[in-house]
Amino acid sequence: VEAVDHLRRLVALDTVSSRPVVALSDYMCEHVEALGFQVERRETGEPGKHNLIATFGPPRDGGLVLSGHMDVVPVDGQPWTSDPFRLTERDGRLVGRGTADMKGFLAATLTALERVDRARLQRELVLVWTCDEELGCLGSATLVDQLLAEGRPLPRRCVIGEPTDFRPLRMHPGHVVSELVFHGAAAHSSRPDLGVNAIEAAADAIVAIRELARRLEHERKFEDLLSRPWVTVNTGTIEGGSAVNIVPDRCVVRVGFRPLPGSDPEDLHERIAHAAAATGARFDARIVRVTPAMLTDAGSETWRLVAPHADHAHEGAATFATDGGNLAKLGLEPIVFGPGSIEVAHQADEWLARADLERTVDVVADVVTRACG
Ligand SMILES: [Zn+2]
Secondary structure (H helix, E strand, O other): OOOOHHHHHHOOOEEEHHHHHHHHHHHHHHHHHHHHOOOEEEEEEOOOOOOEEEOOOOOOOOEEEEEEEEEEEOOOOOOOOOOOOOEEEEEOOEEOOOOOHHHHHHHHHHHHHHHHHHHHHOOOOEEEEEEHHHOHHHHHHHHHHHHHHHHOOOOOOEEEEEOOOOOOEEEEEEEEEEEEEEEEEOOEEEOOHHOOOOHHHHHHHHHHHHHHHHHHOOOOOOOOOOOOOOOOOEEEEEEEOOOOEEOOOEEEEEEEEOOOOOOOHHHHHHHHHHHHHOOOOOOOEEEEEEOOOOOOOOOHHHHHHHHHHHHOOOOOOOOOOOHHHHHHOOOEEEEOOOOOOOOOOOOOOOEEEHHHHHHHHHHHHHHHHHHOO
16 A cells, blocks of 8 residues: 555544544554554553554564654644645645654555565564654553553664654653642732732742743753753743632642753752742642653664664754653663654644655665564
């Protein structure tokens, strides 16, 4: 099956992260089972959401993991010029939700596996397909916990086919969400002295967090890899108050920050809470979610597999987080490397060049043959 035909089917299956991935995972399973892969559906506890592991060949030294996520980001409110869930070709561009991020890689992988001489594969090839990546790599977090508990090893070499314009990326910051719930005391707004304004308390704390963010800019690491080689902090959402004539007694603020490899998310969370507490505000703070950073050594075996196909052999860093941070907990050495651009991902009229889709088929076939042949 041509990769573009696989891609047409995958794009048509709406796997926006709020929805089940079942139809898409059925499609993927059916195709790799027909090729002789053993497929495991691994439940996450969320209905309709599971991860997949498909294995071919005997476990022994070497081998390869190819990984991608099955979900996509929503299209609501975006100015699409064609149906996002119908693959449309224009001037050599395949347009549709997920073409770049990252159903193009999944489609190319299916076609590549159909084409390689599977009888010659001597080492384990493992496909790891995840759900809920776009919600903060939640699917891979659950999967990795399961595999760790079972003591189940995977091949160390691991390619994650996120859109990097065929550049090998060996590092990315993580992403952590902290929530601060500010407590005040309600009062009629004509007598504000009888209450405590939780929104105003939050405002003071937000300013203090911004000052912390500026101090963090001086704590630099990985300056050769990152354009912003520090922990970035963003106060992302604020919610509070019920009416303009009531002193609000509650305000919820969510702060996102991006720890670099080696910086402890708990420790950074504590520093944020500490900065907020210095204003005298009353609040509770908790970490909502941790998406780990990723750092693979330079010159890894995974890099050597993809380097012949890279547009820039030099290893860089991704600005976005991937499943690689979780997979690395299993001892894997992930490299993020795939077709398409992160610039068009998550946007209206997301696209992947048809030529790049076809190129990816050749790349995957070659990498699989060299890693597992
Ligand atoms: Zn992605």
